[in-house]
Amino acid sequence: MKVADVYQQYFAALCQQNGTERRAVSVTLTATSEAGTVRYEAAVSFFPHADAEDYAVSYDVYAARELYAARGRRSKKREAALLETLPAQADALAASLGGSIFWDRPLREARYG
Numbered sequence: 001m002k003v004a005d006v007y008q009q010y011f012a013a014l015c016q017q018n019g020t021e022r023r024a025v026s027v028t029l030t031a032t033s034e035a036g037t038v039r040y041e042a043a044v045s046f047f048p049h050a051d052a053e054d055y056a057v058s059y060d061v062y063a064a065r066e067l068y069a070a071r072g073r074r075s076k077k078r079e080a081a082l083l084e085t086l087p088a089q090a091d092a093l094a095a096s097l098g099g100s101i102f103w104d105r106p107l108r109e110a111r112y113g
Contacts, residue, residue: 004032004074006112008029009027009111010025011024012049012105013100013102014102015099024055025044026047036073042082042090044064045062046097055108064093
């Protein structure tokens with residue numbers, strides 16, 4: 001199985017879970033390919049972000065959704081289309097956890113893979 005983070009970025013956010021205020025979120029689009037099948041998944045993971053250097057993602061406030069799965073391989077065109085829908089998908093995942101993402105306040109530059 002081959003797993004690649006197509007996109008990952010940290011944003012300021014707000015979510016109250018498990019007695020802890022979460023002030024940041026990791027948003028990812030991951031591609032998994034195995035035996036001629038490719039699968040893309042969007043995920044959000046809220047974490048405390050206690051200070052400017054705190055990027056310890058805890059994964060206890062995490063949600064994911066499969067966006068695409070079919071026979072084939074990774075495609076730049078498909079990934080570009082999925083990246084366009086990622087903010088809406090991530091917002092829906094965040095809302096399911098009772099959180100919100102502040103897209104206008106990135107904490108780090110985006111990483112593409």
